[in-house]
Amino acid sequence: MELPDLTFRTYLLTFLSLLCLLGLNVGLAFIHMGWVNMFVAVMIAAMQAAIIALFLMHGLFERAIIRLVMGGALLWFLILVTLTMTDYITRNWLPIAGK
Amino acid sequence: MSKAEALALREPFSTPQHQRDTAMLGMWVFIATEVLFFGGLFVAFAVYRMYYTQGFLEGSRGMTLVIGTINSAVLIASTFTMSLAIHAIQHNKQLRCYLLLLITALIGLVFLALKFTEYFIHYQEHKVPGIWFESHDPQAGPEQLFYIFYFAMTGLHAIHLSIGCGLVTTMAVRTALGRFNGNYHTAIDVTGLYWHFVDIIWGFLYAIFYIPGFR
Numbered sequence: 001m002e003l004p005d006l007t008f009r010t011y012l013l014t015f016l017s018l019l020c021l022l023g024l025n026v027g028l029a030f031i032h033m034g035w036v037n038m039f040v041a042v043m044i045a046a047m048q049a050a051i052i053a054l055f056l057m058h059g060l061f062e063r064a065i066i067r068l069v070m071g072g073a074l075l076w077f078l079i080l081v082t083l084t085m086t087d088y089i090t091r092n093w094l095p096i097a098g099k
Numbered sequence: 100m101s102k103a104e105a106l107a108l109r110e111p112f113s114t115p116q117h118q119r120d121t122a123m124l125g126m127w128v129f130i131a132t133e134v135l136f137f138g139g140l141f142v143a144f145a146v147y148r149m150y151y152t153q154g155f156l157e158g159s160r161g162m163t164l165v166i167g168t169i170n171s172a173v174l175i176a177s178t179f180t181m182s183l184a185i186h187a188i189q190h191n192k193q194l195r196c197y198l199l200l201l202i203t204a205l206i207g208l209v210f211l212a213l214k215f216t217e218y219f220i221h222y223q224e225h226k227v228p229g230i231w232f233e234s235h236d237p238q239a240g241p242e243q244l245f246y247i248f249y250f251a252m253t254g255l256h257a258i259h260l261s262i263g264c265g266l267v268t269t270m271a272v273r274t275a276l277g278r279f280n281g282n283y284h285t286a287i288d289v290t291g292l293y294w295h296f297v298d299i300i301w302g303f304l305y306a307i308f309y310i311p312g313f314r
Contacts, residue, residue: 002187005186005189006186008183008186011179011182011183011186012179014179014182015175015178015179017232018175018178018179018251019172019175022168022171022172022175025305025310026168026313027313029310030313033151037169037310037311038148038307038310038311038312040307041122041305041306041307041310041311042303042306042307044223044306045302045305045306046303047302048299048302049299049302049303052178052295052298052299054297056178056182056291056295057291057295057296059291062123065124066123066124066127068167069124069127069128069131070127070131072131073130073131073134073135074134075134076131076135077138078136080135080138080139080142081138081142081145084142084146085142085145085146088146088149089149097300
């Protein structure tokens with residue numbers, strides 16, 4: 001499948017939106033919200049990643065098999081996060097005799 | 100089939116399109132493995148960040164925020180020029196594509212130069228675990244752990260970017276030699292995917308290492 005022929009305007013808007021998100025990230029970092037700061041920063045980075053993957057990497061216009069690979073990567077990453085965190089977060093929830 | 104396509108066509112592919120589709124799928128699968136490769140490091144960082152919140156915050160405060168932010172903008176600019184290079188070759192504009200690829204590689208080198216300047220600053224501040232690390236903070240242990248993650252993850256990213264610079268330069272040279280045209284530019288497309296992915300990773304590294312250090 002040939003790459004979609006996006007216009008220069010699309011690329012420019014993508015570039016500007018990425019810069020705006022970077023500016024937003026820096027701006028929000030100056031407002032002290034504790035751990036929320038890093039959470040918001042990661043969410044903004046995820047938005048930037050989505051813009052790059054969907055438009056600049058043409059993920060939005062790709063074949064089904066490539067979208068399957070994209071979804072698979074995301075799914076396996078989420079499994080990695082979920083299983084690891086459910087272990088570490090819940091370790092001290094229950095008193096264990098002898099510990 | 101154009102001359103460039105005929106030159107690039109390899110066994111076992113019967114058509115350039117089949118070869119192109121396979122190459123793109125291969126790069127996407129490689130990117131999926133890279134997601135899990137970096138993903139493991141990000142998850143490990145998150146676990147230790149959860150356990151040693153204060154120490155990791157101290158570590159973030161030692162980051163050179165201006166350089167980190169400039170580097171983020173620099174990589175965004177490079178991802179833009181890379182996209183324009185692909186756009187140019189799609190329209191058979193070889194000279195424009197060649198120049199944009201060279202600019203992309205140069206921007207990548209600017210990023211690396213700034214990154215190594217930052218590493219040198221950390222060295223001068225005695226914040227390099229295993230080589231020269233000093234801290235009088237009660238959180239010195241976790242802070243050192245933060246720097247281990249910092250050097251390992253940004254170092255791996257820098258290696259990826261260096262490879263990217265080499266690939267983009269190779270593509271520029273091959274474009275100048277007339278190996279690509281509007282009908283055949285698979286190698287540039289695949290290199291573009293890799294370059295964009297490296298940019299995505301930096302976005303997350305910036306978020307976890309630099310942002311908590313802003314006051």
